[in-house]
Amino acid sequence: MLLFEKVSPLKTLLDKLRGDGKSIGFVATMGALHTGHLALVRLAKSQNDLVIVSIFVNPTQFNKSEDLLKYPRNTEKDLAMLRSVDCDIAILPEVDDIYPKAVKSEEIDLIGLDLNMEGTYRPGHFDGVATVVKRFFEIINPDKAYFGEKDYQQYLVIKHISESLSLGPEVIGAPIERNDHGLALSSRNERLSIAGKNAALIIYDSIRWAKNNFEKFNPAEILDIIKNKFQSSELELEYVEICDQATLKPLKEWDDAKHARIFIAAELGKVRLIDNDSLF
Numbered sequence: 664m665l666l667f668e669k670v671s672p673l674k675t676l677l678d679k680l681r682g683d684g685k686s687i688g689f690v691a692t693m694g695a696l697h698t699g700h701l702a703l704v705r706l707a708k709s710q711n712d713l714v715i716v717s718i719f720v721n722p723t724q725f726n727k728s729e730d731l732l733k734y735p736r737n738t739e740k741d742l743a744m745l746r747s748v749d750c751d752i753a754i755l756p757e758v759d760d761i762y763p764k765a766v767k768s769e770e771i772d773l774i775g776l777d778l779n780m781e782g783t784y785r786p787g788h789f790d791g792v793a794t795v796v797k798r799f800f801e802i803i804n805p806d807k808a809y810f811g812e813k814d815y816q817q818y819l820v821i822k823h824i825s826e827s828l829s830l831g832p833e834v835i836g837a838p839i840e841r842n843d844h845g846l847a848l849s850s851r852n853e854r855l856s857i858a859g860k861n862a863a864l865i866i867y868d869s870i871r872w873a874k875n876n877f878e879k880f881n882p883a884e885i886l887d888i889i890k891n892k893f894q895s896s897e898l899e900l901e902y903v904e905i906c907d908q909a910t911l912k913p914l915k916e917w918d919d920a921k922h923a924r925i926f927i928a929a930e931l932g933k934v935r936l937i938d939n940d941s942l943f
C-alpha cells in the first residue's frame with residue numbers, strides 16, 4: 664500500500680494511473696477504522712482497479728470542539744487494517760493541504776437535505792462534510808466514491824453535490840455493518856463500556872420493531888411508541904424521525920412516500936450514536 668501525506672505527489676500518481684486506463688474507487692474516512700469501513704474498501708476493490716482511502720479528521724464538520732479533540736486517532740492500527748484488505752493507496756493529508764486558504768466551509772446549496780435530523784443537532788455539520796468531500800473529489804477525481812448508509816443523510820448530501828456540481832464520481836451507498844447484536848459499528852463505540860454497548864441496543868431494537876410493526880400504526884404513533892421506550896432507558900433520545908427516503912422530509916402518512924426510512928440519534932453519557940434503516 665502506498666502512503667501519501669502530501670496532495671501534490673498523489674495527484675501526479677493518480678493522473679498517470681488514470682492515463683493508463685485504471686479505474687479508481689475512493690473511500691473517505693476519519694480513521695479509527697473498524698470492519699464497517701473495511702466493508703466499504705472491499706466493495707470499492709470489487710468494482711475498481713484500485714482503491715484509495717483518505718484518513719482525515721475534518722475540523723469543519725465538528726460543531727463542538729470537544730468532540731473534535733476527543734475523536735479517536737490510531738494511525739498505525741488504521742494502516743494495518745487497510746493493508747489487511749489490500750487497499751492500494753492511503754492519503755493522510757495535513758489540514759493546510761486540504762484547506763490552503765482558510766479552515767472554513769464553502770456555501771453549497773444542499774436543497775434542504777441538511778435541514779432536519781443531523782442538520783438540526785449539528786449546525787454547520789453538512790456544510791463541512793460537503794466542503795471536504797468536494798475537495799477530495801477534486802484532488803482524487805475517482806470514478807466511484809463509497810459512503811456508508813450508516814450516515815444516510817450524509818450519503819444523500821454527497822450524492823446531491825456530486826450530481827449538482829458535476830464533480831464526476833458516481834456516489835455509491837453501502838449497507839450498514841452491525842455487530843452480532845445489531846449495534847451499528849461506529850468509531851464512537853470505542854468509548855462505550857460493555858454495559859454501554861448493551862444499553863445502546865435499544866436503538867436498533869426500536870428500528871427493528873418499527874420495521875416489523877409499521878403497517879399497524881401511522882408514522883406519528885410509531886414515533887410516540889419509540890419515544891416512550893427510550894424514557895426507561897439510560898440513553899437520551901435526540902430524535903427519532905420517519906422520512907421520505909429520497910427527500911428526507913418527515914412523513915405524516917405512509918402514502919406520502921414511495922420509500923420510507925426511520926432515523927434515530929441518541930446519547931449515552933457523552934457518546935452520540937446514530938442509526939437508520941429502510942421501512943419500505
Ligand code: AMP
Nearest residue numbers: 691692693699810811813814839840848
Ligand atoms: P467516518 O470515518 O465515521 O467518517 O466514516 C467513514 C465512512 O464509513 C462513511 O461513509 C460512513 O458512513 C462509513 N461507515 C461508518 N460506519 C459504518 C458502518 N457501521 N457500516 C457501513 N458504513 C459505515
